[in-house]
Amino acid sequence: MATTQEKAHHAWRAAERIKRLSDRLVGVGPFGLGLDGILAWVPVAGTVYSVGAGAMLVAAGFRGGASVMTLGKMLTYLAVDSASSTVPVVGWTVDTLFPGHLMAAKALQKDIEARHGPSALPESWDRKRRARAGRRGVKI
Numbered sequence: 001m002a003t004t005q006e007k008a009h010h011a012w013r014a015a016e017r018i019k020r021l022s023d024r025l026v027g028v029g030p031f032g033l034g035l036d037g038i039l040a041w042v043p044v045a046g047t048v049y050s051v052g053a054g055a056m057l058v059a060a061g062f063r064g065g066a067s068v069m070t071l072g073k074m075l076t077y078l079a080v081d082s083a084s085s086t087v088p089v090v091g092w093t094v095d096t097l098f099p100g101h102l103m104a105a106k107a108l109q110k111d112i113e114a115r116h117g118p119s120a121l122p123e124s125w126d127r128k129r130r131a132r133a134g135r136r137g138v139k140i
Helices: 005-025 035-039 047-064 067-085 088-096 098-118 123-135
Strands: 025-026 031-033
Touching: 005 035, 005 047, 005 098, 035 047, 035 088, 047 067, 047 088, 047 098, 067 088, 067 098
Parallel strands: none
Antiparallel strands: 025 031
16 A cells, blocks of 8 residues: 555656646646647647646646645636636647646645655656757757
C-alpha cells in the first residue's frame, strides 16, 4: 500500500505529464504550445480535451491530498481555460495563449512540494531531457 507521500509524488508526476502534453509540447523560452492550444482550433475537440485534461489534474490533486485552496486555484485556472475555448476565434486564440493546465499543474506541484518535499522525476525523463539538451549543445 502506498504511503501518503508516495501518492502525493505520483500526483506530482501525473501533473507534470499533463502540463507538458497540454501546454509545453513545443517550448520557445517562456512560451509553449501543446495539445490544448492546437485542439482549441478544432470545434468541440478542444473543449473535450481541455475539460478532460483538467478533470485528470483535479483528480490527481484529490489523490495527492492537495489543500482546498490549491484545488480552488486549479479549478479557477481550468475554468478560464475551458470556458474560453467555447467562443469561436477570439476564445480559441485566448485558449491557445493561456496556459491554464500548466498553471493548475504548477499550483498542485507547489502544494505537494511544500508538504512532502520535491518529487524526483523518473530517470528515463532525466535521460531524455539531457539527450535533448546535448543535441542542442546545452550543458546541464
